[in-house]
Amino acid sequence: MPPKLPIYMDYHATTPVDPRVVEAMVPYFTEHFGNAASRNHPFGWEAEEAVDAARKRVADLIGASAKEIVFTSGATESDNLAIKGVAEMYREKGNHVITCVTEHKAVIDACKRLEKAGYRVTYLPVQKDGRISLDELRAAITDTTILITIMAANNEIGVIQPIAEIGAIAKEKGVLFHTDAVQMVGKVPFNVNDLKVDMASISAHKMYGPKGVGALYVRRRNPRVLLAPIIDGGGHERGMRSGTLNVPGIVGFGKAAELCRQEMAAEGERLRGLRDYLNERLHANLDEIFINGSMEHRLPQNLNISFAYVEGESLLMGINDVAVSSGSACTSASLEPSYVLKALGAGDELAHSSIRFGLGRFTTKEEVDYVADKLTSVVSRLRDMSPLYELAKEGVDLSTMQWQTEGH
Amino acid sequence: MYSNKVIDHYENPRNVGSLPKNDPNVGTGLVGAPECGDVMKLQVKVNPATGVIDDAKFKTFGCGSAIASSSLATEWLKGKTVDEALAIKNTDIVTELSLPPVKIHCSVLAEDAIKAAIADYKKKQVGEAGVQPAAVQPTA
Numbered sequence: 001m002p003p004k005l006p007i008y009m010d011y012h013a014t015t016p017v018d019p020r021v022v023e024a025m026v027p028y029f030t031e032h033f034g035n036a037a038s039r040n041h042p043f044g045w046e047a048e049e050a051v052d053a054a055r056k057r058v059a060d061l062i063g064a065s066a067k068e069i070v071f072t073s074g075a076t077e078s079d080n081l082a083i084k085g086v087a088e089m090y091r092e093k094g095n096h097v098i099t100c101v102t103e104h105k106a107v108i109d110a111c112k113r114l115e116k117a118g119y120r121v122t123y124l125p126v127q128k129d130g131r132i133s134l135d136e137l138r139a140a141i142t143d144t145t146i147l148i149t150i151m152a153a154n155n156e157i158g159v160i161q162p163i164a165e166i167g168a169i170a171k172e173k174g175v176l177f178h179t180d181a182v183q184m185v186g187k188v189p190f191n192v193n194d195l196k197v198d199m200a201s202i203s204a205h206k207m208y209g210p211k212g213v214g215a216l217y218v219r220r221r222n223p224r225v226l227l228a229p230i231i232d233g234g235g236h237e238r239g240m241r242s243g244t245l246n247v248p249g250i251v252g253f254g255k256a257a258e259l260c261r262q263e264m265a266a267e268g269e270r271l272r273g274l275r276d277y278l279n280e281r282l283h284a285n286l287d288e289i290f291i292n293g294s295m296e297h298r299l300p301q302n303l304n305i306s307f308a309y310v311e312g313e314s315l316l317m318g319i320n321d322v323a324v325s326s327g328s329a330c331t332s333a334s335l336e337p338s339y340v341l342k343a344l345g346a347g348d349e350l351a352h353s354s355i356r357f358g359l360g361r362f363t364t365k366e367e368v369d370y371v372a373d374k375l376t377s378v379v380s381r382l383r384d385m386s387p388l389y390e391l392a393k394e395g396v397d398l399s400t401m402q403w404q405t406e407g408h
Numbered sequence: 409m410y411s412n413k414v415i416d417h418y419e420n421p422r423n424v425g426s427l428p429k430n431d432p433n434v435g436t437g438l439v440g441a442p443e444c445g446d447v448m449k450l451q452v453k454v455n456p457a458t459g460v461i462d463d464a465k466f467k468t469f470g471c472g473s474a475i476a477s478s479s480l481a482t483e484w485l486k487g488k489t490v491d492e493a494l495a496i497k498n499t500d501i502v503t504e505l506s507l508p509p510v511k512i513h514c515s516v517l518a519e520d521a522i523k524a525a526i527a528d529y530k531k532k533q534v535g536e537a538g539v540q541p542a543a544v545q546p547t548a
Contacts, residue, residue: 311445313471317410317418328445328471337445349442385424385475387449387467388442403441 003366005321011206011301011360012155012183013325017252018208018361024255025210028248036245037236047247054254058215061257062181062200063191070216070237071250075182077230078201078216079106079149081241082178085227086147086199087114090176094144098175100124100132100161102340103151107180111149120144126343130159130293137166141173148177152184152200156327156340156356157293158302160184167196176225182206182214186260187299188268192217198225204249208361209256213249216240271359272300274368278357279303281372286379288392292327292341292354301359306341306350307375309389310382315355318378322371327354349388349398410472411506417476422483425465427451435529437521446470446514448478450521452485452493454529461485461493466521473511477501477518490526 008016028050036051038044055066072078087097099111101123111121122140124132132150141148148170153160163179170177178199184190185200186207192200198219205211218240219225233242282289288308304327307315312328327338328351337351357371383389388398410418426449427434433454440447447470453463464482468475480501485493498515501507507515 309469311470311474314418314475317415317472347443348445352442352445385421385467386469387438387447388469390426390449390467398442403447 001366003364003370007322007367007370009357009359009363009367009371010323010325011358011363012158012356013358014205014211015208015360016362017205017210018256018259020259021209021252021255025248025252028251032247034247036247037234047245050251051245051247054250054257057254057258057261058202059217061190061261062185062202062217063193064217065220067238068192068217068220070218070240071245071253072214072216072241073212073246074205074214075104075180075201075203076106076214077241078203078214079104079178079180080110081216081227081230082199082201082218083107083110083114083147083149084230085240086176086178086225087117087119088228089226090146094142094146095119096122096142096144096146098122098124098137098140098145098148098150100126100150101343102126102130102154102156103149104155104180104182107149107151124150128344128346129297130154130157130340130344131161131297132166134162134165134169138169141169141175145173145175148175150177150179152179152181152190153187153299153302154293154340155183156325156338157304157344158183158299159293160188160297160299162297163195163197170198171196176223183299186257186264187301188264192219198223204253204256207256207260210249210252213246213253215253267361268300271363274363274365275301275303275357275359277365278359278368278372279305281369282375285372285376289379290346290350292344292346292350301363303357303359304341304354305357306346306354307379308350308353309386309392310353310379312352312354314382315353315375315378318382319371319374322374324358324371325356327351327356347399413480413505414472414476414507417479417505418472421466421475421479423463423465423479423486424467426467427453427463427465432532432535433529435525435527435532437524437526437528439520439524440470440517442469446474446517448474448517448521450478450481450518450525452522452525452529454490459489461488461490470514470517471511473505473507474514474517476505477507477514478521480504481518481522485522490529493522493526496522 034043034047036047059066181200200217203214292304312326327341341351449467464485466478468478498519501515
């Protein structure tokens with residue numbers, strides 16, 4: 001049976017809310033609408049109870065205790081709270097932060113703001129496989145380093161950083177370690193104690209929960225992490241994040257976390273199978289296609305491929321009944337190709353030619369077949385009209401050609 | 409996001425292909441760069457008796473607007489004299505395809521490609537007349 005169109009294969013951007021999550025949320029909009037901070041009537045108690053249950057579920061997913069979960073509006077806020085909160089709280093200890101060039105903008109831009117405020121930030125490069133070098137990390141740590149913030153899994157290439165090793169180094173050096181774990185939590189096992197993580201950002205809408213709710217895990221023991229709040233007010237969330245709790249959102253987040261914990265193993269295996277099948281089919285049908293980043297250290301549902309000699313936006317135009325993302329400049333407002341792919345050192349032209357596939361809970365084999373067939377025909381058609389493909393087939397080495405670029 | 413004309417050129421590009429680049433009556437322009445995300449190859453074949461462009465072909469690596477700009481350019485080139493071809497402006501392409509500001513560079517590249525192809529053709533004519541040999545001997 002042909003799949004229903006359009007096909008969604010952009011699960012790194014967001015995920016649909018699981019119907020079981022919606023079901024859990026609904027009563028908290030109407031029947032149980034109380035403010036979780038209302039201590040003197042049953043409406044408030046019900047809401048608080050629901051929030052506590054959700055907090056426990058989110059904590060269980062990452063091996064934390066419920067008291068270590070601070071609910072936020074999403075991972076962007078969590079990243080900002082972790083980075084700016086540590087920077088302010090530990091200012092007397094030091095002013096140096098270490099991060100990496102392929103981080104999400106929420107981390108990079110928070111670090112840039114710290115630089116404006118007089119902090120020093122080291123942006124570690126990545127190797128060709130998308131992972132940082134642990135030796136370079138060690139070398140970057142100084143007496144003034146107060147925070148290492150390195151993402152767990154990358155949102156574009158799905159590459160998983162050596163989090164446990166980074167955690168061990170941070171612990172050894174007495175530096176706090178924050179990780180943006182948005183793409184990893186709920187997809188593959190993630191345990192804050194095994195990984196020696198001090199803070200972790202999580203988002204509900206990347207794991208089949210609602211948008212507008214996330215969490216920051218903040219370690220309470222060994223060490224106890226202290227954060228200066230970035231939002232002041234009524235002192236909710238142990239003073240770290242004021243603002244009335246988004247009770248229905250948090251309930252949904254909790255349900256989503258519970259489902260991920262229960263289904264992660266089977267779902268991960270299924271998606272790995274489908275992802276590998278997509279990869280094999282594309283490689284069988286097309287020459288000169290390249291995987292961006294490590295295949296070994298990668299989320300099971302991610303594939304990021306450059307289709308040489310074909311520009312990404314024109315490729316997206318040809319597969320307009322399939323929702324995916326491209327690292328092409330033309331798909332972004334900045335006219336710059338993906339900084340993540342550029343950081344891998346593969347060359348801008350391959351960044352322009354890249355497609356990110358994000359498979360997820362509702363992806364079917366029929367959809368994967370459709371996408372593989374469609375891409376094969378569109379890439380072939382665009383290569384027939386690509387001067388680069390023609391030159392390459394004539395044996396011209398494109399990297400040594402002189403291009404006329406003045407004025408562009 | 410795209411005008412219907414851009415989509416039409418993208419889905420049914422006119423005059424995709426290559427002309428023999430060593431033919432003395434064929435001019436070839438290759439502009440842009442892969443790292444910028446756009447490369448256009450545009451070729452014209454001029455009738456030596458009339459000076460009119462008989463045929464035009466293109467191949468483009470680039471976004472849908474770049475493909476449409478070069479496809480449209482080949483359509484317009486056919487039947488024009490060399491001098492008329494040089495009068496085609498990028499703004500004409502912008503208007504015809506309703507390109508948004510962020511895609512204007514695609515039309516600029518198409519105009520550059522036309523000029524480069526004609527310049528190559530003219531260079532060959534000078535070479536043919538024996539006044540000055542072509543700068544580089546074609547290799548392929």
